[in-house]
Amino acid sequence: MKKLITFGIVLPVFVALVTLSCSTDTHEDLPGVEIFQATPYNIPQARFFPKNLNIPSDNPMTLEGVELGRYLFYDGRLSGNSSNDMLMSCATCHIQEHGFEVGIDHPKFTGGRTFGLPTEDHPNGKPTPNFMLPLVNSVYNHNGFLWNGFVNEGNEQLGTATIPDKPEFNFKNIESLVWMSITSSHEMNSTIEKSVAAIQAVPMYKGKFKAAFGDEEINYDRISKAIAQFVRSIVAQNSKFHKYLRQEAELTSLEKRGHDLFFSEDADCFHCHGGSVLMTTNEYFNNAKDKKFDPADRDRHAISGDPMDIGAYRAPSLINIEKTAPYMHDGRFKTLDEVIDFYSEGLVYSDYVHPLMKNVRQQGVQLNDADKAALKAFLLTLTDHEMLKSPQYTCPDELKVWSGQ
């Protein structure tokens, strides 16, 4: 009878349970197979910051991945070189104390003008086409990367003249920026094979790749993913302005006056730079700098094809703005004072100017000296001193001789 119960009733019922169950979620445990799982890394969720993060599903952030990415970010051997005078890492130009820009006072990149490793054609290095953008809060950006948004999710281009047109060599996200930097003649000026081999030759990386990805294999895909994870981890959420919004700090009367100018049509900065705590909309604007435009200048029009985007470039984040001189895509302004003067009385009309530049016919917003001083005081509250010094973003001790800084 027991058998009857077991095989005649209970078993069929359980079979029915399994086959007819409404749940479609099934999990299979494979005995003896170790499933790799790194430790999830969570972006700190500060008040008022976006919740929608730009983290690709095939590259979830993990503590181990971010840490590996930090090492690779600071390793000049990523350029495929090992001699001291030829090392170039991401951090050669992306310097933490400058909001991960190069800054205007760099001893080698004079005035903030960066250039690549030497070539036969350019023994002193090929100049980069535009000046730098900061690598801060990029995890919140869904609207493309670089000054004109060339790297974006909708970009279907594959490969370059020196890179095969394979799906992994796309131009869609931060991962793409890694191999673009490696191969670009005005940056590391290397090849993927050479760079991967150089990293493979460093013994310490085997364990770090295993911790991040489950085994010791070192390849291009993992290198770019790890560095992208580290870049996404760089967030600035603790400037005085952010703390003021969270009622953790007070602005001085001068800073508050500047705040009210910034967030009004008197100085009218906020329509492009202040829609959120990111201090940028990540949109593209022709901001009335020029009357004539060169198609070779890599503007937004080169990407969108829209005539209204001629002369348009990304509105960069103003977080850490005091540390990221020179300003504009071509670095034409050396100081914040010059920038404020430009928006006050230096605008020039063209048929492509964005309508948000509504004071263009008056040459600008016409601020007096007191207003300019107040506006500058407010801009200085946008510096996140904690981020600029945070150990989680600094060069690992063992890489200081290899960083190419």
Place this chain on the structure above:
Amino acid sequence: MKKILIYLVMPVFILLFAQCKKSEDPASAKKTGALVLKFEHFADNASLAFDTLHYVNAAGNTYEVSEIQWFVSDVVLTKADGSKVELDNNNFAHYIDTNLPETAIWKINNEVPAGEYAAITFVFGIKGEKNMPFMFTDPPKSDMLWPSNLGGEQGGYHYMKLNGFWRNSAGEREPFNFHLGVGQTRDADGKVTGFVQNWFESTLQGPVNIQANQTNTLGIRMNVEQWWEQPHVYDHNTIGGKIMQNQQAMQMGVENGRNVFSLVQHAEDPVL
């Protein structure tokens, strides 16, 4: 033995029923239909052509429109007997951006009681008590921020940004930002003394027929030239290119705005 069998089998069947979603009894199902709102932007009775300086407003200003970004919220259907159906569907405000074509479609509610309604009402912008600063943290909605120094604690976001150009009295093409949101009252020195809620309700007469078990599409059309036509003739040459700190100009826009919208019955559903 029978008891053992019952005790063994019953829990299993209970488990089975508990896991399975109950199938609905067709006879007891509500008769409802889905409602989709489709937003259109017109000028001079035709679909708005962007970036062309050829429209002329009531004041005689030649103008062009570059982009329109705006919020619609608190949509309500009203029957002839006065009864109302709120359609917020847990997403009370919808953002429309002419740079983002997908925002022209709002699948507002999947279970609207079927029947004939006399009118549809919506709020242009966002009511003050709901318009909290920083309630939207993600772009593009967050980019509609209306600063608290201009809007207070109940003026967190623009109702609308309508950006374009007009040919000014000197014959130059000049930008304008027709931005509506919370206004300010000011003292003689220009210091802000209070805030003015400028959102308004727009009621469009139907009939609006909601067919059961169908997706019903309604068009809501913004007739752009009406922002500057009646009862106030709005002259860009007089008012200038910016109005966020000019309550008198915003008031004109708000009063003209009551004539801006019209209802369009669509024969075909949009591609969703």
